[in-house]
Amino acid sequence: MWSTKIRNIWDALYPVALYVVVSDCVYMLLTLAIGENTISPMALQILTALLSSPSIVYPYFSDRRGQPQEMREKKLFRLLLVCAAAVCLSVSLNNLILMTDLKEQSETYQKVNASFFSSTVWVELFGTSVVTPILEEMLYRGIVYNRLKRSGRMGMAIVISGLVFGLIHFNLVQFLYAGLIGIFLAVVYETEGTLLVPVLAHAAANAVAVARVETGFLQGFTEENQFFVPISLCLLAISIIITAYLTKGRLFEKQLKYN
Template identity: 30%
Template structure:
């Protein structure tokens, strides 16, 4: 257990310390500092993850997978993003969370291209290395799938620092852990994370679905939730059927 706790603390501390140092020492905003930290940390995190797999006497999951097996993941991630944002909006969580408003301002104030590169590409890779590769995987050695996924997803949720993003992060974390379990590769959860964040950035910065989240009604939110839930379920079944597990993940 001490070794597992060390794996939990060190990667987050490493990433957070570098982010803080960049923010304090350079003329960068919170998003730019986080993205640059993720970019700098990713090679080290990937090395530690690979060495950790070796120490645990496990083969390092291959980053390359046949593209047909990955095909439903972007749709799955986008549908989950839409479903979770619809539920969070219906519950008025963003309006009741000043910390979320502050975080959203930091994320969505920079230029659109910077948001795409940071939020939808660079940061998800580092976060999946930390929260799925270096947290979920060691817990999975000791526990069954569900508690391992919930613990890593809960830490991922708390890492975001506010309730709306925490709720979103928890369920995305569960889905990402499930994909890691099925595919035995970080490529799958990274692709899920990227697709979900990509849609979120596009919704915020374009007119795409703006009426839904800018002036939501119970009818539009219900319809959107039903459609996105249906797409999520169909994609989830497709993903499960394309990946044969050697053991019961529950």
């Protein structure tokens, strides 16, 4: 029994380790070939992700081959609700983390954040709202979550896949943020039955983050604003309410199927 559980966990997590190794090697080779200062760090990350993508794409489509795909009827209203919940959750979590000194204490986060916003708005949007959501959702929801779910414990698979998504960012700030976002994305992936929904929700959250920093969107919404805390909590509540509405009864029904 334990050997089966260990095998399931290994099958779910080794694609993450493989992608980390491949992407690190690709990044190093690109740095040697074109120079780290020749292009922006964000452009270098995009090239690295695209060249490393076969290590995600191949196992993702291998898992899907020969399996019946559950496709829930796509409704624009539900998709818009999911994206709205993702944006509200993203903004509220960022705001709540701002209320602590975690960002100032984490040098790793500061370096990642500087790299994240190191290029033009259009390059940043392409990297964070097109390339990253597609590849990360294929890896963490399409592969890691689906393989963990084979154990029959859907709730555990949702939580662990989210935590792995947070841990892979290698700093406490993004662990807290990405871990919770990852759990949310796994939930909507399960309830909506298609990877397209978490991809678009992920893209929407990242696009708002880029717009907020690069265009001054929500510029007046800072800690100095007297409504900063209540609005942040309201956004978090809205995200929870929307998610509860979208998932009501569906996760329980699906868990019964797995059992």
